[in-house]
Amino acid sequence: MKTLRQTKILDLIKNNSIETQSELLELLKAEGFKVTQATVSRDIKEMRLIKVLDNDGKYRYASDTISAAEDESHAYLFSTAVTGVEVTHTLVVIKTRSGMAQAVCAALDSTYRVGVIGSIAGDDTIFVAARTDAAAANLVSDLKKMISEKNTL
Secondary structure, three states: OHHHHHHHHHHHHHHOOOOOHHHHHHHHHHOOOOOOHHHHHHHHHHOOEEEEEOOOOOEEEEEOOOOHHHHHHHHHHHHHHEEEEEEEOOEEEEEEOOOOHHHHHHHHHOOOOOOEEEEEEOOOEEEEEEOOHHHHHHHHHHHHHHHHHHHOO
16 A cells, blocks of 8 residues: 555656645545555655755655666666766756757756756757756766766676
8 A cells, every 4th residue: 555655646746736745645635545644744754755946936746766767768868879978067068969969858857856957958968057066066977977887788
């Protein structure tokens, strides 16, 4: 039951802008789950859900992880399409093969990255704005690690 409930929570936060535990509790009840506030609170903590700033300026729950299949797919895309990654303060510049920036950017945008404000892609270049120098450096480190791990397989 717990796995089913937590799967439903991921589905709900992916498809709805949920700001509070109470909202999540009500949506779970509407889906037929008999849960308490304490259970929802434990699930949020256990699943390591975080609150992110939505496009409308409100905070909502989100998962800070992606599935193994998505991670593998992104690693393959990055390792085959990305030709370089550089950072300068809070701006990350990702160079790709011609025509691949949109796909790489979409994959990057589909994952929540701590400290990333937004991104924009052209034909072969992506600019990613981060909140801090450290967040930008962490993103570059994560991308380089993903690319190098895939290339060593």
